[in-house]
Amino acid sequence: MTSLRFLFTRVLKLGATAYGGPAMISQIKEAAVNRYGWVKEGEFMQGLALCQLIPGATIVQMVTYIGYRVRGIWGALTAAVAFVLPAFIALLALSAIYFEYHSLWFIQALFKGLGAIVVAIILNACITFGRSVLKDWKVVLIAVLSFFAFFLQWNFVLIFVFTAVAGLLLRPKIPQAKATPSGGTPLETVREKEYLIVILLAAFICLMFVLSYLTDPKITALSVSLSKIGALAFGGGFTAIPLIQYEMVDRYQWLSTKEFLDGIALGQVTPGPILITATFVGYKVANLLGAFMATLGVFFPSFFILVLLIPYHDRLKGVEKVRMMEQGVLGSFIGMLALVLFNFGKTSLVDLPRILMASAAFIAIYKKVRLPYILLTGGLLSIIFWGLLK
Numbered sequence: 001m002t003s004l005r006f007l008f009t010r011v012l013k014l015g016a017t018a019y020g021g022p023a024m025i026s027q028i029k030e031a032a033v034n035r036y037g038w039v040k041e042g043e044f045m046q047g048l049a050l051c052q053l054i055p056g057a058t059i060v061q062m063v064t065y066i067g068y069r070v071r072g073i074w075g076a077l078t079a080a081v082a083f084v085l086p087a088f089i090a091l092l093a094l095s096a097i098y099f100e101y102h103s104l105w106f107i108q109a110l111f112k113g114l115g116a117i118v119v120a121i122i123l124n125a126c127i128t129f130g131r132s133v134l135k136d137w138k139v140v141l142i143a144v145l146s147f148f149a150f151f152l153q154w155n156f157v158l159i160f161v162f163t164a165v166a167g168l169l170l171r172p173k174i175p176q177a178k179a180t181p182s183g184g185t186p187l188e189t190v191r192e193k194e195y196l197i198v199i200l201l202a203a204f205i206c207l208m209f210v211l212s213y214l215t216d217p218k219i220t221a222l223s224v225s226l227s228k229i230g231a232l233a234f235g236g237g238f239t240a241i242p243l244i245q246y247e248m249v250d251r252y253q254w255l256s257t258k259e260f261l262d263g264i265a266l267g268q269v270t271p272g273p274i275l276i277t278a279t280f281v282g283y284k285v286a287n288l289l290g291a292f293m294a295t296l297g298v299f300f301p302s303f304f305i306l307v308l309l310i311p312y313h314d315r316l317k318g319v320e321k322v323r324m325m326e327q328g329v330l331g332s333f334i335g336m337l338a339l340v341l342f343n344f345g346k347t348s349l350v351d352l353p354r355i356l357m358a359s360a361a362f363i364a365i366y367k368k369v370r371l372p373y374i375l376l377t378g379g380l381l382s383i384i385f386w387g388l389l390k
Contacts (some may be wrong), residue, residue: 156232
């Protein structure tokens with residue numbers, strides 16, 4: 001049996017090299033299926049289908065699923081913590097440097113270019129998600145109406161409820177899922193002791209919320225807001241970015257659009273899921289405790305959803321009404337991505353050099369150039385052009 005220590009160290013290594021978002025899935029599969037034999041190929045594909053259905057960062061969900069297959073609830077928790085930890089530490093350090101020294105010339109120069117690159121990344125996400133989601137005019141209609149609803153700053157929870165109901169009423173076409181054979185024995189119902197562990201973990205998180213409230217009520221408000229986002233971020237981590245921007249920038253005004261844009265850029269520089277941007281936001285609000293509670297808040301809902309649904313996946317994956325509701329919600333995410341693209345573009349693309357840099361970055365992404373290379377090249381060019389030459 002694989003020990004928790006072995007699982008932790010191997011997943012920690014994966015987390016420290018997890019650049020490229022969804023592209024990391026292939027590396028996770030290579031390690032889990034071929035290198036360590038933690039799961040069979042059919043089990044891996046079954047888990048991937050489930051992780052695409054529920055909210056949260058897909059790559060974090062996948063390592064959590066694998067950890068559950070290996071050692072149950074404790075394995076899931078170990079794998080999730082190990083995968084997120086490198087990105088959390090790296091972004092925590094970068095956030096401290098940013099908020100301490102962002103007035104320095106090279107920091108300002110760096111983020112002028114990186115901000116333009118983030119616009120290219122969001123544009124690519126819009127196109128990628130649009131191709132997979134906007135296959136029916138009914139979903140297109142939901143996306144357009146959602147764009148205006150978010151632009152008018154309606155409550156995003158209500159918008160998701162309305163779009164889910166719209167999906168049921170309009171009955172859009174559901175993309176056909178490929179059947180994948182299971183490579184292992186069927187999962188048993190969650191054992192009573194695993195329910196107990198889930199309850200204890202939930203109690204610990206509630207205790208952290210209470211303690212953070214006694215320290216600073218603003219931290220609890222931050223954590224609760226990010227928890228709602230983590231519970232509604234269907235479609236992967238990129239879909240949560242506009243939600244975070246909507247709550248943290250537009251509603252609470254805890255940081256500016258430029259700071260949030262820079263936080264996304266820093267999150268792209270570090271390995272791990274795009275949702276790790278929550279660490280940056282939390283650090284701005286309340287330093288180390290804020291960073292920890294923000295990170296905890298954005299990841300724990302999807303963790304609980306996954307470990308509770310794994311045993312019942314076979315029953316849920318064929319429910320047609322659930323998939324219709326998902327199509328409606330995904331349509332609303334396309335509207336949100338379009339809105340955040342508009343806001344970021346308006347903030348960042350203010351001169352010809354940045355427009356050219358964003359265009360070059362988009363072409364590089366389209367040509368499958370690895371994101372770390374794009375960011376490194378863009379950062380160096382930014383320091384040279386906006387720092388040294390100007």
